[in-house]
Amino acid sequence: MKQSTLFPKTSKNAPKDEISTNAQLLVRAGFINKLTAGVYTYLPLGLRVLKKIEKVIREEINAIGGQEIYMPALHPHENYVITGRENIDILFHLESATGKKYVLGMSHEEIVVPLVKQYINSYKDLPIYLYQIQTKFRNELRAKSGILRGREFMMKDLYSFHKNEADFEDYYEKSKIAYKNIFNRIGIGESTYLTFASGGTFSKYSHEFQTVTASGEDLIYLCPKCEVAVNKEIINEQNSCPECKSKDLLEKKSIEVGNIFPLKTKFSKAFDLMYTDEDGVRKEIIMGCYGIGLGRALGTVVEINNDANGIIWPKEIAPFDIHLISINNDEEGDAIYASLQKNGLEVLYDDRKETAGSKLKDADLIGIPVRIVVSKKTGGDVEMRIRKTGETKMCKLNEAIGIIKGTNV
RNA sequence: CGGGGUGUGGCCUAGUGGCUUAAGGCGCCUGCUUUGGGAGCAGGAGAUCGGGAGUUCAAAUCUCCCCACCCCGACCA
Numbered sequence A: 001m002k003q004s005t006l007f008p009k010t011s012k013n014a015p016k017d018e019i020s021t022n023a024q025l026l027v028r029a030g031f032i033n034k035l036t037a038g039v040y041t042y043l044p045l046g047l048r049v050l051k052k053i054e055k056v057i058r059e060e061i062n063a064i065g066g067q068e069i070y071m072p073a074l075h076p077h078e079n080y081v082i083t084g085r086e087n088i089d090i091l092f093h094l095e096s097a098t099g100k101k102y103v104l105g106m107s108h109e110e111i112v113v114p115l116v117k118q119y120i121n122s123y124k125d126l127p128i129y130l131y132q133i134q135t136k137f138r139n140e141l142r143a144k145s146g147i148l149r150g151r152e153f154m155m156k157d158l159y160s161f162h163k164n165e166a167d168f169e170d171y172y173e174k175s176k177i178a179y180k181n182i183f184n185r186i187g188i189g190e191s192t193y194l195t196f197a198s199g200g201t202f203s204k205y206s207h208e209f210q211t212v213t214a215s216g217e218d219l220i221y222l223c224p225k226c227e228v229a230v231n232k233e234i235i236n237e238q239n240s241c242p243e244c245k246s247k248d249l250l251e252k253k254s255i256e257v258g259n260i261f262p263l264k265t266k267f268s269k270a271f272d273l274m275y276t277d278e279d280g281v282r283k284e285i286i287m288g289c290y291g292i293g294l295g296r297a298l299g300t301v302v303e304i305n306n307d308a309n310g311i312i313w314p315k316e317i318a319p320f321d322i323h324l325i326s327i328n329n330d331e332e333g334d335a336i337y338a339s340l341q342k343n344g345l346e347v348l349y350d351d352r353k354e355t356a357g358s359k360l361k362d363a364d365l366i367g368i369p370v371r372i373v374v375s376k377k378t379g380g381d382v383e384m385r386i387r388k389t390g391e392t393k394m395c396k397l398n399e400a401i402g403i404i405k406g407t408n409v
Numbered sequence B: 001c002g003g004g005g006u007g008u009g010g011c012c013u014a015g016u017g018g019c020u021u022a023a024g025g026c027g028c029c030u031g032c033u034u035u036g037g038g039a040g041c042a043g044g045a046g047a048u049c050g051g052g053a054g055u056u057c058a059a060a061u062c063u064c065c066c067c068a069c070c071c072c073g074a075c076c077a
Helices: A021-028 A044-063 A077-083 A109-117 A165-185 A266-270 A294-304 A330-342 A356-366 A397-404
Strands: A032-036 A039-042 A074-076 A092-095 A101-104 A128-137 A152-162 A192-198 A205-212 A218-223 A228-231 A250-264 A274-276 A282-284 A286-293 A322-327 A347-350 A370-375 A382-386 A392-395
Touching (some): A044 A152, A074 A077, A250 A294, A330 A347
Parallel strands (some): A192 A228
Antiparallel strands (some): A092 A101, A128 A152, A152 A286, A192 A205, A205 A250
C-alpha cells in the first residue's frame, strides 16, 4: 500500500480526551477514531490489525474443533426473561415500531441455546463447539481506557455443549491451551497468566487470562513460580497459589484479555436443552463459554508494546510486514516496493513528498516491525531497521528479505 | 450511579467583564526553497467560544439549567 493514499494522516498530538496509552497512540497513528465514549471506528490500519487478531483466534479455535457461526446482535427480550437476565444493567433495551421488546446482545447464551435445541437430540450429536466473532453491546456505566472497555466491541465467543462433566472438563483444559497459543501469537503471551476467578452467581469458579501491566484495571495475585494467579475477587477464599499453595504472591495490576467459564446447566435448564443418552434417559446438557474481546486484546498489545516514539507491533499482527521509506529516491523505492510484494510481503510504502524526518517519525509511530530505507546514501543497498530493538544494518535487498522471512538467504 | 475536572477553527492551547475586529502552535492551501529524525521564508483559508436561558451599557469571561468528554470510585454475566 502506498502511504500517499493511506487514510488518514497521522497526527503529532493526541486529542486531549484520550488519556490512555493505547488510545493516544492508536488515534495519533491513525488506527482508530472515537465516535463517542466507548465506541470507536477502526480505520484502515486498525482494521488490518483487528483482522489479523481475528485470524489467529479463528485458527486456534478451529484447531480445538470450533465451528464458526454468526448470530444476530438484535435479540428478542423474551429470551432474557426466560433466563432471568432481563434486568442486568449493562443490557441495552429497544423496541420495534409495534412495541416488541428487544435487547442488543451483550453475550449469546440466550440465542445459542435455543438454536442448538432445535438440532440436538441424541448423545451422538454431542459434543459440539460453536463460536462466532461478532459485535457485542454493553451499556457500561463508565466506558474507559480507550478501547479497553467499550460499549460496543468485537468479541469471539465460543459455547461448548457436552453430555457430561468429564467431557466438559476435558474440553475446558483444551481451551486453556488454545488461549495460551492465541496470546503467545498476538504478542502478549509473556505477561499473560491463567487466573483463578469467581464464577459469578452460577458457578463456583471460572478462569481468566490476565495480562500484567500498570494500566490494568484488575488486581491479581501472581505466583511467580507456577505462573498462575488469583483474582482479587476471590482472594479471601483462595489466598495461596492454587498449584503449589505458596503464599508468596505478587500483587499486580492487569487486563482481563480472556475468560473461560463453566456454565454447568444454568442455560440448558432454562431452555430445557436435553439429550437422550445411550441408556435411553433424557439428560441435561453441560455447557461452557469462552470469550476474548478483540478490541481489548488489540489495546492490550499496544499497552505493553510501545516506547516514547510509538507502537511496536508484534510480527504476527502488525498491519504490514515492512515499512519501506524512500527518501528522495523514488525510482529505486518503486522497484524495491514491487520486488518486496513479489516476495509475498505486505508493504507500506512511504512514497509521500515529505521530509525525511517526518517519514521516519511516522514510521516509529505506526510501529511496523521492520523498516527499510532507500535514499541517495544507501547506494544500491538498503538500510534495514528493527523497530523493537532499534538494530540497524546496511545490506542487499535479498538479504533483508531473507531475514524478514526468517531465513538467512 | 457518587465525587472531581474539562469544553475556544480539523488537533493542541492562550485569553476569565471593555485594551478582542477572539490570539498562538500543529495541520491545511499557494509560491519559492529544502530532504537521514516531525525544515525555512512569504502569502492565504478556516471559529454558532459545547447548547439554552439570564445579569449587564458591554459576556468566550458572571449566574442558572442542560449536554458531552476525561479521571477516581462503585459496577463489570
